Every structure is written in structure tokens, then in C-alpha cells.
Amino acid sequence: MTRKHTEVAVGILLRADGALLLSTRPAGKPYAGYWEFPGGKIEAGESVEQALRRELIEELGVTIGPAEVWKVTEHDYPHALVRLHWCKVHDWRGKFEMREGQTMAWQQWPLQVRPVLPGAYPVLQWLAEERGLAFDAAQFD
Numbered sequence: 001m002t003r004k005h006t007e008v009a010v011g012i013l014l015r016a017d018g019a020l021l022l023s024t025r026p027a028g029k030p031y032a033g034y035w036e037f038p039g040g041k042i043e044a045g046e047s048v049e050q051a052l053r054r055e056l057i058e059e060l061g062v063t064i065g066p067a068e069v070w071k072v073t074e075h076d077y078p079h080a081l082v083r084l085h086w087c088k089v090h091d092w093r094g095k096f097e098m099r100e101g102q103t104m105a106w107q108q109w110p111l112q113v114r115p116v117l118p119g120a121y122p123v124l125q126w127l128a129e130e131r132g133l134a135f136d137a138a139q140f141d
């Protein structure tokens with residue numbers, strides 16, 4: 001049987017100094033406590049950008065500026081087959097508030113947080129390559 005994809009919008013918030021934003025998955029969700037990029041499922045009728053803007057308001061209390069899809073990846077978890085639409089975001093407004101009880105951290109390379117959701121490894125690899133850095137996914141298990 002073919003599994004249906006769950007479409008997900010994910011934001012790579014990049015600060016002017018190059019730091020990127022990661023946050024922990026809230027209690028009660030699969031992989032609770034794992035570090036991830038902010039985002040969530042795309043609802044019927046939403047574009048990736050609209051879903052991402054809504055999710056970041058819901059989770060973090062910030063309103064993002066323009067967001068274009070940079071990469072699309074897939075990951076097959078036991079709980080879902082996900083298709084991740086990754087957007088780099090450079091502009092946002094508002095004050096960060098952890099509205100789902102999560103923890104957030106601005107991370108410079110090399111990243112210090114563990115464990116990271118495996119579905120984010122390919123994008124971490126590309127981001128590291130852009131900076132000429134090595135990335136070893138095994139370190140993030």
C-alpha cells in the first residue's frame with residue numbers, strides 16, 4: 001500500500017550573524033524533546049509560505065516576511081511519511097515567545113544541540129556545505 005505524504009512547511013530562520021534557529025519538539029508529539037526547525041503541517045488550501053507564517057505565529061509569536069521554498073526533502077518515519085518544504089527566512093517581526101512550552105536556541109556552526117530530528121539531516125548537510133564545513137549526521141542521533 002502506498003502511504004500518503006504529510007506536507008510540512010519548515011523555516012530556516014537565519015540571523016544576520018549566520019546563526020540559525022532550532023527549537024525542541026513539545027511534549028506529547030512524536031520525537032518530543034528532539035531539536036527541529038520551526039514549522040508544521042500544511043493545511044488544506046494553504047501555500048507553503050502561508051502555512052509557515054501561521055505556524056511561526058502559533059509556535060513562536062513572530063511574523064515572518066517573504067519565504068520561498070529552497071529545498072524539498074522526504075523522510076519516512078514510523079508515524080508518518082513526510083514531505084518537508086524548506087524555506088530560508090531572513091526577515092521576521094515580533095518578540096519570540098515559546099507558545100508551546102518548547103525551548104529555542106540560536107545556533108552557530110558547529111551546532112551544539114542534540115538529538116536533532118533525522119528528517120532535518122539533509123538540510124543541515126546542505127547548510128554546512130554552503131559554509132564549507134563538514135557535517136556528520138551520526139553526531140546528531
Ligand SMILES: Nc1nc2c([nH]c(=O)n2[C@@H]2O[C@H](COP(=O)(O)OP(=O)(O)OP(=O)(O)O)[C@@H](O)[C@H]2O)c(=O)[nH]1
Nearest residue numbers: 008010029036037038039040041075080082117119120
Ligand atoms: N517542524 C519540523 N518538522 C519536522 C522537521 N524534520 C522533520 O522530519 N519534521 C517532521 O515533520 C512533521 C511535522 O509535523 P508536526 O507534528 O511538527 O506539525 P504540527 O505542529 O502541524 O502538528 P500537529 O498539528 O499535529 O500538532 C513531523 O512528522 C516531524 O517529524 C523539522 O526540522 N521541523
